[in-house]
């Protein structure tokens with residue numbers, strides 16, 4: 001059981017979390033946030049191990065992780 | 068479930084104004100995490116650079132001072148000598164540290180000042196529009212060398228770690244490349260060690276972070292990481308240059 005929460009408004013859509021998540025749990029959204037960026041979104045809850053690599057690489061400190 | 072990653076206490080709530088994927092954000096966050104882990108937020112004083120990180124004081128939960136361009140090591144020296152119980156760091160880009168501030172960093176290192184220096188080498192003047200920096204690679208394009216840096220005209224890149232490692236003053240100098248999760252961990256460890264050294268009174272510590280500038284490099288953040296690995300590390304090899 002693990003969970004991440006992406007702060008949609010802090011996210012700048014840099015795609016680092018998408019690129020480095022070893023389980024492919026994160027994808028880019030189609031919509032836009034208030035800053036005008038396309039944020040990332042957590043799509044595969046069942047695959048997430050809570051390794052926190054996404055939070056490790058996120059420049060904008062937009063990700064919180066539970067495990 | 069237990070929370071395993073939260074926003075570090077060393078940061079304020081302010082959102083970074085940096086471009087998407089910029090490593091200034093990564094470096095700020097890691098300094099904040101280290102300050103929290105070492106429980107030194109209340110007694111740390113940082114010195115901001117001139118450059119994209121000029122507003123760093125908005126983001127850090129510790130005390131911060133603004134220095135004139137390149138003078139951060141001189142300001143940090145003064146603060147540390149007057150308040151030796153505080154933890155003092157300077158945070159500087161390559162234009163700031165390796166161009167206009169070359170004298171200040173060399174002499175602070177030679178004196179073995181008991182300060183921590185976080186050096187963000189992104190090979191360009193990000194803030195002012197992507198001009199050539201002392202660390203721009205041979206052949207690398209910038210707004211002031213649009214067909215690539217030509218050594219005949221502009222000389223060669225400055226290797227700050229190697230230069231400072233010839234001095235007796237520094238206690239710790241490392242260059243890191245946060246281009247993958249292992250590199251991110253290595254970077255955090257290096258920053259932590261650079262602060263621990265100061266707590267132990269060991270003297271001058273500098274961490275050079277091979278950083279990106281996706282905007283001025285005209286690349287996506289992911290492409291910029293690959294570019295660091297494939298090009299930057301050839302001129303600026305990561306490693307520990309001094310540890311004593």
Ligand SMILES: Cc1ncc(C[n+]2csc(CCOP(=O)(O)OP(=O)(O)O)c2C)c(N)n1
Nearest residue numbers: 117118119136160161162163191192193194
């Ligand atoms: C005394 C002085 N000279 C020149 C400038 C203009 N200036 C502002 S930022 C900068 C260079 C910043 O480059 P760097 O240190 O590499 O930081 P980056 O923006 O890439 O993070 C320069 C030359 C200034 N502000 N003050």
Ligand code: SF4
Nearest residue numbers: 011012014015017058
């Ligand atoms: S790493 Fe952070 S800022 Fe970048 S896309 Fe993921 S959540 Fe957004």
Ligand code: SF4
Nearest residue numbers: 085086089119193280
């Ligand atoms: S211009 Fe470059 S260094 Fe400055 S915030 Fe943008 S990506 Fe970062």
